[in-house]
Amino acid sequence: MDYPLLEKATQVIQAAFPSARPAFAMILGSGWSDVAGAFHVRGELGYETIPGLGRTGVVGHAGKLLWGDLAGLETLIFQGRRHYYEGEGWTPVALPVFAMKHLGVRRLLLTNAAGGIRRDLVPGTLMILSDHINGMGVNPLVGPHHPHWGPRFPDMSHVYSSRLSTLLRKAGEELKLPISEGVYYAASGPSYETPAEIKAYRTLGADAVGMSTVPEAILARAAGIELAGLSCITNAAAGISTENLSHEEVTETTRQTMPLMKRLIQAYWSKLAELADR
Numbered sequence: 001m002d003y004p005l006l007e008k009a010t011q012v013i014q015a016a017f018p019s020a021r022p023a024f025a026m027i028l029g030s031g032w033s034d035v036a037g038a039f040h041v042r043g044e045l046g047y048e049t050i051p052g053l054g055r056t057g058v059v060g061h062a063g064k065l066l067w068g069d070l071a072g073l074e075t076l077i078f079q080g081r082r083h084y085y086e087g088e089g090w091t092p093v094a095l096p097v098f099a100m101k102h103l104g105v106r107r108l109l110l111t112n113a114a115g116g117i118r119r120d121l122v123p124g125t126l127m128i129l130s131d132h133i134n135g136m137g138v139n140p141l142v143g144p145h146h147p148h149w150g151p152r153f154p155d156m157s158h159v160y161s162s163r164l165s166t167l168l169r170k171a172g173e174e175l176k177l178p179i180s181e182g183v184y185y186a187a188s189g190p191s192y193e194t195p196a197e198i199k200a201y202r203t204l205g206a207d208a209v210g211m212s213t214v215p216e217a218i219l220a221r222a223a224g225i226e227l228a229g230l231s232c233i234t235n236a237a238a239g240i241s242t243e244n245l246s247h248e249e250v251t252e253t254t255r256q257t258m259p260l261m262k263r264l265i266q267a268y269w270s271k272l273a274e275l276a277d278r
């Protein structure tokens, strides 16, 4: 990881939003960008103007950092994410987490699009991450130890905060929106999985599969940020249905599910505003 570059990026963000004191942040994954429309936006910065972040080349990722608020909570919104499979190493992937920690963020929501492995996780289902399996074969904390990320060997027993997950569940109940829960398996991508791989992941205990989120979750947890994760199930994983997989299907499902995603985020932010220690 290029720490001088990460520090420079943080300074650029601070200079762009000098009065920002966000305690909350969100990273919007594939197809999630329009959720930002629920926020009152006070400032924005294109990813290409942030050193080390750069433009995201993936369709469905807007590539803007927004500073805004919802339910009275100042929030940094990373509208689009950089992925390990883009081949630029960990710096662009870790940058949002590094910068938000510097800016004082204490609570994070990670979102993504995922393929459903468990049969009930049909397209359009929203799934709270109860845990994850890092199947990327790499870990973003490999390299010289940097105190920013906490201890050398950070605990990962409770990556996803049970109290934040409860708030997400309650927000869903209020909206009469059934929300599922499950274990997310992160593969490196960018090729989709084979049916045999999906069978193997199911045996390992995975309920859904994607190509992101886990690196940021590891980094945020290590850095002491309380976090929750939310997947939009966009397709049945390979071999679960007979259809071939495509990114178009992923973005089309998120487009159709957007009204629910937006309402859930609004209801969740109202719940966050009730936290005694916010």
Ligand code: HPA
Binding pocket: 113, 114, 115, 116, 192, 193, 209, 210, 211, 234, 235, 236, 237, 238, 245, 250
């Ligand atoms: N596999 C991996 N990543 C994904 C999928 C999938 O089926 N759907 C959306 N992102």
